[in-house]
Amino acid sequence: xxxxxxxxxxxxxxxxxxxxxxxxxxxxxxxxxxxxxxxxxxxxxxxxxxxxxxxxxxxxxxxxxxxxxxxxxxxxxxxxxxxxxxxxxxxxxxxxxxxxxxxxxxxxxxxxxxxxxxxxxxxxxxxxxxxxxxxxxxxxxxxxxxxxxxxxxxxxxxxxxxxxxxxxxxxxxxxxxxxxxxxxxxxxxxxxxxxxxxxxxxxxxxxxxx
Numbered sequence: 024x025x026x027x028x029x030x031x032x033x034x035x036x037x038x039x040x041x042x043x044x045x046x047x048x049x050x051x052x053x054x055x056x057x058x059x060x061x062x063x064x065x066x067x068x069x070x071x072x073x074x075x076x077x078x079x080x081x082x083x084x085x086x087x088x089x090x091x092x093x094x095x096x097x098x099x100x101x102x103x104x105x106x107x108x109x110x111x112x113x114x115x116x117x118x119x120x121x122x123x124x125x126x127x128x129x130x131x132x133x134x135x136x137x138x139x140x141x142x143x144x145x146x147x148x149x150x151x152x153x154x155x156x157x158x159x160x161x162x163x164x165x166x167x168x169x170x171x172x173x174x175x176x177x178x179x180x181x182x183x184x185x186x187x188x189x190x191x192x193x194x195x196x197x198x199x200x201x202x203x204x205x206x207x208x209x210x211x212x213x214x215x216x217x218x219x220x221x222x223x224x225x226x227x228x229x230x231x232x233x
Contacts, residue, residue, distance in 0.1 A: 027152060027214050033143070037150035045157050059161065060202075061115050064108040065125045066132050067158065070151045070213075071101030073137050074144075093216070100209050106186050107202055113180035114195065148217035155210030162203035169196050 029035045044066075075097030082089050089095075117125070140147040168174040179193035187201045 026156060033146045034149055037146050038153050040150055041153035041157060044154075060111040060165075061108065061117050061121065062125055062128060063158065063161070064104055064111060065129050067154065068101050068104035068108060069129065069133050069136055070140075070147070070154075071097045071099070071104065071209075073133065074140055074147065075101060077137075077140055091219075096212060100212070103205055103209070106182070107205070110180055110183045110186065110198060110202070113182055114177070145217050145220040148213045148220065152210050152214035152217060155206045155213060158206040159203055159210065162199055162206065165199050166196065166203070169199065 027034075029038050075094050078089060078094045078097065081087075082094065136147065139150070165174070169176050174195075176194045176196050179189055179195060179198045183189060183198040183201075184191065184193055187198070189197055189201075
């Protein structure tokens with residue numbers, strides 16, 4: 024995975040927000056990767072839903088077709104992140120306190136991301152691209168802990184087996200590999216969306232100006 028270097032002020036803002044949240048995650052969860060994944064996937068499921076909803080409403084208001092398929096891509100991203108959460112809930116089994124943290128984190132982040140997306144969609148997509156970069160880093164570290172024996176390579180949860188079509192003998196390592204691949208895809212898509220918003224001056228619907 025290659026890190027997308029910031030090219031302008033908005034990129035630096037997006038990266039700064041990302042690294043601040045990364046610091047908080049490291050502070051609260053350290054190497055408890057399963058519990059970290061539960062909280063972060065709860066937050067990660069917000070951007071796709073917010074952005075997909077907003078693009079849907081823009082399509083209705085502007086009476087323009089979503090010719091690039093952003094609405095479906097974004098809502099699919101949100102659903103994929105939700106399934107990650109369902110998988111890691113089976114693995115980490117969050118306690119009551121952690122569930123309250125999830126509620127608080129989602130409430131705060133939903134409102135923050137909605138306002139950011141409405142007024143600064145390029146920063147919003149770039150930030151998610153950086154979020155996903157850090158998710159790939161975290162899942163890579165998770166794999167290293169599994170491979171070193173510090174985290175038990177338990178059988179894959181039923182939800183993961185059904186969602187990814189894994190074999191009945193699949194393990195946690197197989198699941199983390201698939202989740203990491205999902206995050207790489209979201210990373211590439213959101214960085215590409217941010218790039219396109221630069222070209223189209225913030226307008227993702229319709230044709231790209233020549």
